[in-house]
Amino acid sequence: MNIDINEVIKDMVNAMKGSFSKDWHLVKDTAEVFFTTRKERLESLANSLLEKEISPEFFLKRTEDEKKILESELAAIQLISKAAAERAANAAIEVFQKAVQTALGAII
Amino acid sequence: MKRIFYSLLIPLLFFSACKVSWVPQYSAQLEERIANCAKANERLYLDMLDADDTARSYTHYKDRYNDIQSEISAIRLANEARKNNAEFIIINKNLSEAFAEAKNYHKSHHILSNGEIKAYQQSIAAFWRPLYFAEKGLKGD
Incomplete structure (x- = not known):
């Protein structure tokens, strides 16, 4: 079986980067909403x-x-970050x- | 050594659901319930602001308070039953306690002033917001 592990790892890292960069704005935007609404309040x-x-x-x-509001907001941001990390890892x-x-398919 | 490693690893990967799970699964139903209940809560305070003093007593809004409080409890229960729910437990607890305090304040003071209604409207909305954003965050982009 022939797996170029370096290439696979490179692809894995790119997949994680791609997934996380899509989700990063979600974390950032959420934090901004919380900050803005706190200020108004x-x-x-x-x-x-x-x-x-x-x-x-x-x-x-x-x-x-x-x-308590801040505690809830931080919990939400933690959860959203974890969800983003989960998507990137998967x-x-x-x-x-x-x-x-693919490598298995090449052997069979 | 590499051959042994791969011959063990491959079946494992092939037959196992090799995904990590650190957060609960997204629920469209819960997102909708949260949005609807937050809306009902907002409407409660908007209607109070529109009403004059004679129509601002707690008894006028008792049923609506209880409807919202029971839905908050139901959402909390649904979150307690989920895996990886630590953050949701905190958020739900804070919302439940804040709403109960707001309801009890109105009950003990009978009538709320404009300033009190606006303050509760904003602070309770601030307790709903993390719950809604957290649920949506599970869905991703």
Whole structure:
């Protein structure tokens, strides 16, 4: 059986790069949405406090919420990154499987 | 040595589902449920903002609060049953607790001011957002 392992590894790396570069914007865009919406939310909250539409106690509670919101956002980004890594890894594995199947086909 | 290695490796690769699995499988059904419930939640606060004080009491919205809360619980249950669900557990827990707090605040204060409604509208939406983006992220591009 003849497998050029260097060529296969090169193809695997390219498959991973291709998959991850497609998904990278997903991670980046998500983080940007979270950042932008946080900014808008905090500005609105500060204005509501200044306009006396909410009490200082209520304002403090909502700023406490921000810790949990950040925790959720980081968990989401972690999950999206893991999903992207999974797709990249599986793309590489698929390249290797195809190379092996092709080599097997050449023998049979 | 190489021959032995390949003769063992090839059948293994051939017969095993050689894929890695680090995250749950994407669910279009769950994505839809999340979007619909987030929409119902948003609508709850928009309707409150449109209403005058006489129509802002908790009793006016009790059923809608309970509908949304039970759907949040159902989504949480669905996520608890998934493999590789650690991040979803955190996100769901935070959303459940935030919504329960918002509901209980309204219940104990009877009527919410404009400022309070807007603040809850934005903060609860911020708890929904990671859940929705995480589910969509499983699908990829």
